[in-house]
Amino acid sequence: MSPQLALDLSGPAALPLTKRLVGSIVREIQRGALAPGAELPSSRELSRSLGVHRNTVLAAYRELIAQGYLETVKARGTFVSRKIPASEASPGPSCVAPLAIELPPLALGPVGRVHPEELPLLGGLPDLRQFPAAELHRAYRAALRSAHELFDYGDAQGHIRLRKELAAHLRNQRGVAAHESRLLVTRGSQQALFLAARALIGKRGVIAVEQAGYPAAWDAFRVAGAELVPIPIDKGGLVVSALARLAKRRKLAAVYTTPHHQYPTTVTLSGPRRLELLELAARERFVIVEDDYDHEFHFEGNPVFPLAQKDEHGVVLHVGTLSKVFAPGLRVGYAHGPRELIERMTALRAVVDRQGDAALEVALSSLMEEGEFGAHVRRMFRAYTARRKVFFECLERELGDVVEYEPARGGLAVWARVAPRVDVQRWALRARERKVIFQVGSQFFFDRAGGDHHARFGYARLNEAEIEAAFRVLRLSLPKSRGSSSCHEAGVDRSARGARKGIAKKVDL
Numbered sequence: 001m002s003p004q005l006a007l008d009l010s011g012p013a014a015l016p017l018t019k020r021l022v023g024s025i026v027r028e029i030q031r032g033a034l035a036p037g038a039e040l041p042s043s044r045e046l047s048r049s050l051g052v053h054r055n056t057v058l059a060a061y062r063e064l065i066a067q068g069y070l071e072t073v074k075a076r077g078t079f080v081s082r083k084i085p086a087s088e089a090s091p092g093p094s095c096v097a098p099l100a101i102e103l104p105p106l107a108l109g110p111v112g113r114v115h116p117e118e119l120p121l122l123g124g125l126p127d128l129r130q131f132p133a134a135e136l137h138r139a140y141r142a143a144l145r146s147a148h149e150l151f152d153y154g155d156a157q158g159h160i161r162l163r164k165e166l167a168a169h170l171r172n173q174r175g176v177a178a179h180e181s182r183l184l185v186t187r188g189s190q191q192a193l194f195l196a197a198r199a200l201i202g203k204r205g206v207i208a209v210e211q212a213g214y215p216a217a218w219d220a221f222r223v224a225g226a227e228l229v230p231i232p233i234d235k236g237g238l239v240v241s242a243l244a245r246l247a248k249r250r251k252l253a254a255v256y257t258t259p260h261h262q263y264p265t266t267v268t269l270s271g272p273r274r275l276e277l278l279e280l281a282a283r284e285r286f287v288i289v290e291d292d293y294d295h296e297f298h299f300e301g302n303p304v305f306p307l308a309q310k311d312e313h314g315v316v317l318h319v320g321t322l323s324k325v326f327a328p329g330l331r332v333g334y335a336h337g338p339r340e341l342i343e344r345m346t347a348l349r350a351v352v353d354r355q356g357d358a359a360l361e362v363a364l365s366s367l368m369e370e371g372e373f374g375a376h377v378r379r380m381f382r383a384y385t386a387r388r389k390v391f392f393e394c395l396e397r398e399l400g401d402v403v404e405y406e407p408a409r410g411g412l413a414v415w416a417r418v419a420p421r422v423d424v425q426r427w428a429l430r431a432r433e434r435k436v437i438f439q440v441g442s443q444f445f446f447d448r449a450g451g452d453h454h455a456r457f458g459y460a461r462l463n464e465a466e467i468e469a470a471f472r473v474l475r476l477s478l479p480k481s482r483g484s485s486s487c488h489e490a491g492v493d494r495s496a497r498g499a500r501k502g503i504a505k506k507v508d509l
Contacts, residue, residue, distance in 0.1 A: 021060040040078045119470040121438040123413030123458030139363035150358040156350040158185025161365035175309040189321040189333035197224035199344040205253035212444035214263045237269030240276045252286040261294045261411035264444045264456045282313035292320045298410035314338040391459040394471035413458035430477040436470045
């Protein structure tokens with residue numbers, strides 16, 4: 001389709017109309033409105049829209065072709081040249097005037113992306129090769145064929161079929177007394193966190209967060225206007241006594257926590273602290289925003305039920321996602337909680353995002369009704385169990401002399417303490433140059449003031465062979481020890497490692 005051109009033919013009367021048209025088209029190319037390869041209108045079409053003779057347009061096109069700005073393709077038309085003359089190369093978007101006002105400061109973390117050629121040792125990334133594409137395609141087509149109302153405005157709270165299935169899932173798998181009327185379907189858990197913060201804090205409010213913690217959640221809360229206060233984590237999870245001291249000093253709107261597999265440390269909030277937290281929230285009247293991160297994958301012992309399962313006072317907003325199970329590109333999350341809060345979040349959602357993808361929601365509800373969702377989770381559990389075994393073998397074999405860790409009972413990553421002699425930032429950069437990615441610990445702390453000697457390694461995205469290859473690269477990427485010129489780089493005597501093999505190594509949080 002030819003672009004709509006805003007051509008200005010004004011100019012001195014002595015300047016021929018053809019020259020004015022040539023200059024106007026060149027200016028459009030230079031400012032980026034006409035990109036290389038863009039198709040121009042036919043001479044007949046452009047002459048009609050400009051109210052000039054067709055011969056004027058033909059003459060202008062001939063001159064621009066001679067100068068190298070345009071080119072013709074037989075039986076197709078006239079196009080902007082792929083190679084603009086070097087002396088007149090289009091500066092592109094940079095020639096657009098900058099914003100006339102100064103934007104307020106906004107401290108947000110970068111939006112990361114994994115490239116296909118990279119080997120990501122990252123938690124939270126499912127293996128897309130295992131995605132049930134054929135099943136979803138079938139369900140999506142069936143949804144589009146059978147329900148014309150999906151093309152109309154729908155329920156901002158989410159399609160009722162998916163809400164019913166998610167509520168049943170929470171009842172059957174997580175022990176939550178869930179009901180579809182108290183459930184909001186969102187575009188991923190990130191949207192749910194933003195809406196929760198916006199609903200809870202009004203113009204300003206305080207939200208307590210875990211440290212180390214989940215920076216993407218912090219960003220959602222900050223954009224919503226919240227003041228964040230970090231609460232420490234130890235081997236028992238969130239230090240509830242520290243939260244209680246904060247609640248005495250400040251009026252809290254909420255606390256955000258990942259109690260099942262804490263992000264990033266993977267520790268589980270202890271039973272006594274769970275009860276303390278629920279009682280504290282009821283007494284001090286704040287909401288617990290519970291992110292049920294990675295609850296589907298618990299490998300040792302019995303999985304722990306969520307805080308929402310024990311909520312007797314209406315203080316827990318339970319947040320989850322299907323994106324981590326299926327694929328991050330399928331933006332489907334949910335929030336379940338007190339009716340008044342869900343209604344407020346739904347109203348806010350309708351302001352910025354009228355509704356979700358109704359056809360996708362119906363397709364996913366079909367997969368859940370047919371048992372395909374549960375079957376997919378079981379398939380992935382088996383695959384991740386095998387990968388987890390290889391992952392810990394590689395971690396011990398390749399990095400056993402430079403990291404200490406507590407094998408996580410659940411989740412798809414491990415939090416490791418790195419030997420002080422290793423510069424973790426430099427190690428991560430060297431590994432990334434070799435297309436292997438892991439997360440440095442400092443990114444999970446406020447102002448990166450902590451976690452300098454920690455790293456987080458995940459394994460879900462990679463198969464067994466890729467895990468082996470990634471760890472070989474990690475070993476090769478180790479920088480030399482600080483203050484050392486040893487040819488063993490950051491390692492210690494590797495012969496001593498065999499004596500420790502198979503022993504779970506404790507790590508200080």
